[in-house]
Amino acid sequence: QSVLTQPPSVSGAPGQRVTISCTGSSSNIGAGYDVHWYQQLPGTAPKLLIYGNNNRPSGVPDRFSGSKSGTSASLAISGLQAEDEADYYCQSYDSSLSGWVFGGGTKLTVL
Amino acid sequence: EVQLVESGGGLVQPGGSLRLSCAASGFTFNNYAMSWVRQAPGKGLEWVSGIGGSGGNTNYADSVKGRFTISRDNSKNTLYLQMNSLRAEDTAVYYCAKRTYTSGGSYFDYWGQGTLVTVSS
Numbered sequence: 001q002s003v004l005t006q007p008p009s010v011s012g013a014p015g016q017r018v019t020i021s022c023t024g025s026s027s028n029i030g031a032g033y034d035v036h037w038y039q040q041l042p043g044t045a046p047k048l049l050i051y052g053n054n055n056r057p058s059g060v061p062d063r064f065s066g067s068k069s070g071t072s073a074s075l076a077i078s079g080l081q082a083e084d085e086a087d088y089y090c091q092s093y094d095s096s097l098s099g100w101v102f103g104g105g106t107k108l109t110v111l
Numbered sequence: 112e113v114q115l116v117e118s119g120g121g122l123v124q125p126g127g128s129l130r131l132s133c134a135a136s137g138f139t140f141n142n143y144a145m146s147w148v149r150q151a152p153g154k155g156l157e158w159v160s161g162i163g164g165s166g167g168n169t170n171y172a173d174s175v176k177g178r179f180t181i182s183r184d185n186s187k188n189t190l191y192l193q194m195n196s197l198r199a200e201d202t203a204v205y206y207c208a209k210r211t212y213t214s215g216g217s218y219f220d221y222w223g224q225g226t227l228v229t230v231s232s
Binding site for chain 2: 045057
């Protein structure tokens, strides 16, 4: 069981907006540590999508956005496209474990 | 262009050992902390171990503590993971990842393509 909790799956039609939640606790997200998001396309390595809660690396479309509040964070994807179909992971740091933690991952299906 | 290329994976029997390598290029290697992250077949990501830029400040997930050792050779721009007493549950794709600090914690901005470790008799 992952320290950060994500829904196993979400889906949406092309053009729609979807959100993926990431719930932590007082030793990670709630302790003030940033949340970062990764996209993993089938058969490939993870790729950084959002860092520092709401910042996009160069080359990531502005359709992707992140937010954080309390012990939770969210990734929003607007204007859904077929190429967005992938697994998405949140990540933070946990002071109780003294290590970096990931969510269990969310599979996004574009209908 | 940042490149991370892992090698050393393969099939090993339970109780055996394996050493993974990650050759880095495209950035000043000794300025950055590095980590190993693994992904069991069909499962999510699990952070395994991390090391500071100078080679100090190592840390490990509880699942591998005492069995795995992370190290680096900054003269060769290479990261290593020595894995001993391997178990079936260590079967995974192992990724090396470059770690960047922020005031709110670190993130992994570049990843290698991964190397598969299979522990089976």
